[in-house]
Amino acid sequence: MKNILKSFALLIISQAILSCSNKNQKTMNEEKNELDQIFPKGEKGSGDTFTGNAYNVGLVDADHIYTTTVGNVYFEPGARSNWHRHPAGQILIITDGIGYHQIEGQPIEIIKKGSVIKCPPNVRHWHGASADVGLQQLYIVPNTEKGIANWDEAVTDEVYNQAK
Template sequence: MKTTKILAAVLLLFIWQGCNSKNKKQDNMEPDETALNNIFPIGEKGSAEWFTGNAYPTSLLEADSIYTTLAGNVYFEPGARSNWHTHPSGQILIITDGIGYYQIEGQSIEVMKKGDVVKFPPNIRHWHGASPDVGVQQLYIIPNTEQGIVEWMEAVAEEEYNNKK
C-alpha cells in the first residue's frame, strides 16, 4: 500500500512537472505575427509579369458557362503586391488572414485585414497585396467572366507602395 502511494505521488510529480515546463515554454515563446493560417493550399509562385515580390495564386473555381464566376486564393508574402489592373466586371476580395494594402487609382492606400471584404468596381484601376511586415491571405471573386477577366498593367512603384499615410 505504501509503495502504491509513493508511485502515485511520483507519477503526479512527473505529470505536474511536464505540464508546468510546457506552460513555461509557451510563456517564453514570442508569437510569430507573420505566420498566417492558410485555409487553402499555397499555389505556385505568380509571374513577375503581374506581381512584385512573392505572391502565390491558386484557382479554386474555374469559370464556366453556368456560373461565369472565377474564384481563387492568393497568398502574398510581406511586401508583395499585384500590378495595377482592372476587371471588366469588378472584383471582390475576402481577407482570410494577415494585413494587406489596396489602392484604387486616385485614392489613398487603404489597409485590409482578416474579415474585411473589399469590392473593386468594374474597369477601375487598382492594386492589392501584403503590408511591408505581414503577409496577407485573400480569396478573390471575379463575376461575369463572359465580359472578360483581367487587364494587367504596370507594376506599382516602390514610392507609390510606400506612400501609406
C-alpha cells in the same frame, strides 16, 4: 477548510499557467509573422503581374452555369499586384494577414483579416501585403464572359511606400 484553500490555490495557479501560455502563443505567432493557410499556396505568380512573391491557386473555375472564378492569393511580405482592372469588377475577402488596397486616385487602404473589398468594374487598382506581414485573400471575379483582368504596370516603390 484546508481542502477549500488547496482547491482555491490550484485554481489560481492553473489560471496563471494558462495566462502565460496564451501570452507565449501570441508572442510566437507575432514573431513568426506566418499566416494560417486555408488553401494550398499555389503557383508563384508571374513577374509580369506581381512584385515580390505572390502565389495563386484557383478554387472555382468559371463554366456555362457559374460565370464566376474564385481563387486564393498568398502574398509574402512586401509582395503586391500590378495595377489592373477587372471588366466586371472583383471582390476580395481577406482571410489572414495585413496589406494594402488602392483604387487609382484614392488613398491607400489598410486591409486585414475580415476585410471585404469591392473593386468596381474597369477601375484601376492594386492590392498586396504589408512590408512586414503577409496577406492571404480570396478573390471572386463575376461575369467572366466580360473578361477576367487587364494588367498594367507595376506599382512603384514610391506609391507602395506611401502606405507606411
